[in-house]
Amino acid sequence: MNRTKRTKKLIVLGIDGMDPVTARRMVDEGKLPNIKKYLERGSARTGLDMLGAHPTITPPCWTTLATGAYPGTHGITCYWRQSPDSLDAVVYNMDSRNCKAEPIWNITTEADMKTLVWHWPGSSWPPTSQNPLLHVVDGTQPGSVNMGVAQMDWEKIIYASKNTDGLSFIPHTQKAAGVGCNITDIHEVLSSNERGHRSSAEEGSNYGFAQDADDEMMELWWGDAARKGGEIRTYVKDLDDTEMMIGAKVAYDKVFSPIKPASDWTAAPEEALEFSFLISAGTVSRYGLITKDDSGNYGVVSLYHSKSAASPFAVIPVGEIITKVDNATKKGITKPCCRSYKILELSPDGTDLRLWISNALDTTNNMLWHPSSVHDKILKEVGHIPPVSLIGGEDSELVDQVFEPSWDSYCQWQADCLEHLIDTEGYSVVLSHLHNIDCAGHQIWHLGKTLTPWSHTDETVYQALMERFYLQTDKYLGRFLHYLDEGFTILIVSDHGLLVGENVPPILGEYGGLNTGVMEELGYTVLKKDGEGNSMDEVDWEKTRAVQIRSNYIYINLQGRDPYGIVDPQDKYALEEQIISDLYQYRDQSTGKRVVGIALRNKDAILLGTNGPECGDIFFTIEEGFNRLHGDGLTTAEGYYNTSAAPVFIAAGQGIKTNYVTERVIRQVDVTPTMSVLLGTRIPSQCEGAPIYQILSEEL
Structure with a gap:
């Protein structure tokens, strides 16, 4: 094969959850000018789409993009990995050692190309090559850099008022660590087992x-x-157990504090008002002064470590997010942490205040930076990692005032980091990932249609909020346009899109754990009962023939394979046939419509690349119209408000045709071999895709 280089420098701009249908519409409406420029200078399909891998879940799809192999081949087959010891449990999965396929970054460094892999979730950490040309940052979770290991304290809102009598702290309550697929404390999740x-x-x-x-x-x-x-057991028994319900509920610490005239301060201005609050799980005190602005109204909040401090550590004007370093303590350990602050409400007379305080990220934590010198360089030359908010959901004010603006700050920081590293470190290849759209999706996309569980929300409000994250992303992508003039090739890709559900989905296909609803109705899964006859979070294995766990998998409770197996291996084929038939016949109770799209035995699921030992005995999808956000249906699924589950593909720059539209069906497995052809390297060993030769400016 001709290995002539078609480009010397390649940047992959990965945007988690970016939907080509939404992007195409907004480009046509003139709302995404930078993406339009990439299209004018590059190639894509008319719909900007490609076919994603299955399941349409973050880790398997990003791993497919990096290896050119289907999930059944590379072995990262869902967000979680099936526990090897229990059919009702999962274990953490974003570990490169679980990947059985060779990643592109090992190939590029082998070819003497200095390569940066920035927060690529699923298969990049720990680094699987000892080549000193390979630099890797995080990749252990998809949210934001260091989110999974550096958090020292939770988000909080301070409610201060002259009508409040005393200081009180109410800790957040949460069902899992993080919102949706954003794991914010993996240590806590796993150490509980x-x-x-x-x-x-x-x-x-x-x-x-x-x-x-x-x-x-x-x-x-x-x-x-x-x-x-580190087994994790999550039983999804009804709608309240689903991510859509949990993710939309706001979880943050609440602190109530009295406002009164400032007294006993070393440096309090005249007419200043004071309040106090608690951080570090309610164990550490901080103090605040409310002072007047130039208009004579109370409009500035200053935060102090103590009343005797000569100066504040943060000064917060109304309308701005301020990011500063302050100490936080967790389990007796105190670290300097980056934290953001914003005034949500401050009455002109200073009698009422609502103040948002972000989570706290340990600024010294470099355990997910290889080499650690990259961390030191970023902190010195660019700045500390700004915390992103994980609260909003059904509270549209918080989405508007905190959630989206915090991601805007993070997007700017990440673009600053990548530009600085590209310009000063001499990388030939950069593969990067940004999670803003997907993080927003797991909180608010399902609110884009007013359905019964969320009838108190206004879908038009959330549709407008959804679009803001595309505007934010377009601004981010625009930061890299100038590299097209400097000889770079740029690929814009996503792992999957995000759709707005048409109906409330059945209790089937939730990726976070064991789905019992439909399987109980069909008689395959049986839960134990308590003394009052209520279902417990415990499977009755003596009566359970099959379970549905993770996004798209059903496992037979098989004798000789599973610890409590009751199904004779000779009966496995017939039982699979019965389950598949029952799934196709299952109907939604409110609409009478079929809710299962396709169902295949493991051997037949090779058609979708979802076969093999890391996949279930049956692979199934939810029928279009009953899909949740992503993950449970086909990559071709579409939803309400002109949304889809398909991923994006756009290519521009050196070696790519300009202003070109291809009719070729592009698959995620095709991205890696296309990168190999552009860079003139060998194609990874397990790659199953083919170069997208139609978009290349020179024939192979």
């Missing part, structure tokens, strides 16, 4: 990380505990 430990210092030294990093935390990423232990 029994598991064995062993020293990981030797493995840590292999990857060049700080030797004084917490051994237990490192074990979660590198040891057998992360791969085989």
Whole structure:
């Protein structure tokens, strides 16, 4: 094969959850001028779409984009990995050692190309090559850089008023660590389960990380505990257990504080008002002054470590998000942390205040930066990682005032980081990931249609909020346009799109755990009952023939394979046939419509690349019209408000035809071999796709 380079420099701008249908519409409406420029200078399909891998879930799709292999081949087959010991449990999955296929970044460094892999979730961490040309930042969760390991304190809102009598702290309540697919404390998630430990210092030294990093935390990423232990059991029994319900509920600490005239301060201005609040899970005090602005109204909040402090550590004007470093304490350990602040409401007379305070990110945590010098360089030359908010959901004011603006700050920071590193470090290849659209999707996309569970929300409000994240993304992508004039090739890709559901989905296909609803109705899964006859979160394995777990998988409770198996292997084929038939006949109770799209045995699921030992005995999808956000249906699924589950593909720059529209069906497995052809490298060993030769400016 001709390995002539068609470009010397390649940037992949990955946007998690970006939907080509929404992007195409907004381009045509003139709302996404930078994406339009990429199209004018590059190639895409008319609809900007490609066919994604299945399931349409973040880790398997990003791994497919990096390897050119289908999930059944590379082995990352859902957000979670099936527990090897229990049919009703999952274990953490974003670990490169679970990937059985060769990633493109190992190929590029082998070809002497300095390569940066920035927050690519699913298969990039820990680095699987010792080549010093490979630099990797995070990739252990999709939210924002360091989100999974550096959080020291939760988000909070301070409610201060002259009518409040005393200081009180109400901690947030949450069902899982993080919102949707954003795991914010993996240590807490996994350490709640029994598991064995062993020293990981030797493995840590292999990857060049700080030797004084917490051994237990490192074990979660590198040891057998992360791969085989740390079982997580989540039973999805009804709508209240689904991500849509949980993710839309706002979880944050609440602090109530009295406002009164400032007294006993070292440096309080005249007429200043004071309040106090608690951070670090309610264990540490901070103090605030409310002062007048130039108009003579109370319009500025200043925060202090103590009343005796000579100066504040943060000064917050109305209407601005301010990001500063302050200490936070967790489990007796105190770290300097980056934190953001915004005034949500302040009465002109200073009698009422609502103040948002972000989560706290440990500024010293570099355990997911390889080499750690990249972390040091970013902090020195660009700045600390700005925390993103994870609250909003059904509270549209918080989405408007906090959630979206915090992501705007993060997008600017990430663009600053990538530009600085590209300009100063001499990378030939950069693969990057941004999670703003997907994070928003898991909180608010389902509110884009007014359905019964959310009848108190206005769909038009949320549709407008949804579009703001595309405007934000267009601005981000625009930061890299100038590289097209500097000899770079740029690919814009996503793992999947996000659709607005047409109906409330059945209790089937929720990726976060064991789905019991439909399988109980059909008689395949049986839960144990308590003394009052209520279903418990415990499977009755003596009566359970099959379970549905993760997004699209059904497992037979098989004798000889599963710990409590009751199905004779000789009966497995017939039982699969019965389950598939029952799934096709199952009807939604309110509409009478079929809710299962396709159902295939493992051997037949090779047609979708969802076969093999890491997949279930049956792979199924939810029928279009009953899909949740993404993950449960086909990549071709479409939804309300002109949305879809398909991923985006746009290519521009050196080696790519300009202003070109291809009719070719592009698949995610085609992206890696196309990168290989552009860079003149060999194609990864397990790659199953083919170069998108139609968009190349020179024939192969």
